[in-house]
Amino acid sequence: MIVRGKGATGQPFEEECLTQVVNAHGALVSISTVVKQGETLVVVHKASTESQEGKIVFLGPKQEGKHQVGIEFTQPRPRFWHIDFPPEDWKPA
Numbered sequence: 001m002i003v004r005g006k007g008a009t010g011q012p013f014e015e016e017c018l019t020q021v022v023n024a025h026g027a028l029v030s031i032s033t034v035v036k037q038g039e040t041l042v043v044v045h046k047a048s049t050e051s052q053e054g055k056i057v058f059l060g061p062k063q064e065g066k067h068q069v070g071i072e073f074t075q076p077r078p079r080f081w082h083i084d085f086p087p088e089d090w091k092p093a
Helices: none
Strands: 002-006 012-016 018-023 026-031 042-043 049-065 066-073
Touching: 026 049, 042 066
Parallel strands: none
Antiparallel strands: 002 012, 002 042, 018 026, 026 066, 042 049, 049 066
16 A cells, blocks of 8 residues: 655655555554644555545554554545455354
């Protein structure tokens, strides 16, 4: 996945990053760029080249030189990741 936006200093950046968690509402990613909570980012799915705008809603601890960043899409996009999620009412047996 590629993330584009403005870093904490206001400078534009584009970075390939690792996704830790994905869902219909966004993702938790690891990036090396320092960003601010509330900023808008654009997430690009590398395989499909689709892009989706989202806001930074979580800044987690730094691990192995990368910051954990929670991104919430401006609109839910369940098909953005091209994976099938279980239905909302699903319960494991």
